[in-house]
Amino acid sequence: MSTRVELRRDAGPVGPHQGPWVRRRQVGKVWGPGDPAQLAELTDHRGQTLAWGLIGPDSEITLRVVSFGAAAPPADWLLRRLDAALAGRHALGLRDDGATTAWRVVNSEGDGLPGLTVDRYGDDMVLQIATAAMAARQAELAAFFAARTRGRLFVVTPAQAGEREGFTPAEQLHGDDARLEFREHGLQFEVPAPPAQKTGAYLDQRDNRRLVAELARSCGGRLLDVGCHVGGFAIHAAALGVDAVGLDQSARALACARANAARSGLAERCRWVQGDMFAALDDAALAGSFGVLVFDPPRVASSARDVSRAAGAMTASLGRLLPRVQAGGFAVVCSCSQHLGGEVLDAAMLDARAGAWTRVHALGPGPDHPVWPGHDQGSYLRVHVYQRR
Template sequence: MTASPKGRICLLPRRARPFFAGHPWVYRASIARIEGKPDAADEVSVFSAEGAFIARGLFNPSSNIVVRLYRWEDEPLDEAFWRSKIRAAAHLRGGVLALGDPGAACRLVFSEGDGLSGLTVDRYDRWLVANISSLAVHKRREMLLEILREVTGCEGILARPDRATADKEGMARGDASILGNIPDGPVGVLENGLKYEVDLVGGQKTGFYCDQRDNRKAVARFCAGGRVLDLFCYTGGFSLNALRHGAASGTVGIDSSAAAIAQARRNASLNGLDRAEFRAADAHEALADLAEKGETFGVVICDPPKYAGQAKDREVAMRGYRRLNAAALRVLQPGGILATCSCSGLVDRASFAAMLGQVAEETRRPIQILEQRGQAADHPVSAACPESDYLKCFLCRVG
């Protein structure tokens, strides 16, 4: 596949500033015209309305993001370029953050956060799982997987299209690739002194949520002596941290996925924390049932899936967060801790905090925000791309 530009993308007047500043997403609404005849996944150059070169990127006329930008020098997006970006990402995790220990789980490549829009890679011990959200990256996957194996020395890589964006990008959801060997069963990893099994093939996203690593430990500080409700618990990360750090009255984890609940129970047994209780149920229905029975908790954790995948979903998402958190307060003891999260990049921190203010008004219960946290450091935020600051985790005391 050639790395030379196949087209020239000319922007509308007064649309170039974010891209000169390094934002990687060029939407159709910013484009004045396309010169040449680039095909999907071809390399293109982007220019301002005045004719100034901005960056090189990859083209997809079917996507909401028509061009993803990668290089702000007028140089090719060749194999050497991709290798340098992946090496830099790996050095950040291993050389700077010291997350490369045997058995560790970490995000090795974080898409826009590492200047590799459309490519997310998680490392689980000696294996990698790549989640691809760009057709152009997907078409370069053989080269990228070889570079990943060369840089990391891993035993095997599983790469698959991101389910949420596959249709929009023109990728077949089931078009997975394997390089090397992938284990038949789950892989064991260690995080915060706790053991977890990760299903590389059948798990959600890449199998585990490394972005909440530090938040799981932070929430556990408030759980000593209390009873904890862990909503959308997946495979038990918050619950097990809470028990390890003193949730003497036990934990109740709720998730709609029966497979996730089964894995959470196995993770509890792996760590000798069989006091953890897990239930397969809808979180909203479970909250209503708990409230009707008069059950209460000292700590309630809300870590729902993404509510806003597109800008048009934002208003509905905010109503969803408001409804969820108001329901959570019905089972939270006075003076209890609410740990509430949003992984929707389209919902900013100010809006999330304002939503909590609305919940306080609706429930007539004062909410004190003690900490505003985000994703772990192996999910770095690009200053040029605010959307990469996607995870909000607010720790609140509720009167």
């Protein structure tokens, strides 16, 4: 028996311009078993078919659309979407034999595969499953990617996803000490494999790390990487001859950053400091002036209610850090919180009251992190580059 999701009379507009999510408050009735392993039909209150999608019976997002229109997707829609995602990366020049061997293979709604994120790290792949519908297809997904990688396959579930979506995670890991090795713009990196941060590293900042390194080389002075994780911004700058200081609260991340710098023969150019980016920041290594400041906090706003508090914390930290940037230097301010938009970053710079600044770049993730047009939730990463004047 098939499943049909019927919208309320007052559901509001539903279509490509509104994005692929249909929320519980828009739904009048669910007809049929509500099986996440099957495609569900979406209709308006008169019974007219609007779309087809993946149902989450226990989720606040009842349906994640995979195809708008009355015609049902073909039976092999999942394999077609997976093949298209791989072909898209190949067309972008992301291939195993390049100077970069880590990239996003599947970016959830951006590839028409809601709830599935896949990252490649050299010979290994990490599958992150965040919905009941993708959990129901885990065996098929694992078989598909196992046939397309020479290394290990990791399957992980975000801590809150199983509870939010009503499914029991079936994770596939390879020990607490497993490592992922990869190259990024010719530099060798190693990160802890899941369970770890995200899928292991923050691949969405890959191209931004190289751009910021080039800015640092151009303007002179040191680079300060606040929230450095495994050292990406600092190590890329060091590779271009820039002395760098990285700060992070995690001793494990800093040990990895130190080892990554050594792998590329850059240990002498990098210093690492353990500390809280929202605290006093008075370590001696952070004193003096810098040509570039990178301020890259973790997700500090999980909902719209958190925005005011998070913006205040960012403003306070920037107020302590921005005076250390030399004239003509750059501040790179990042947000990976979907609710903290670019306007919040601009406001934090103004409210920090640390001199005159102008925005010269408004960046996001690389092209291997595509976004479904109209799906605002998919545009989560903002990276604003400001120059001191």
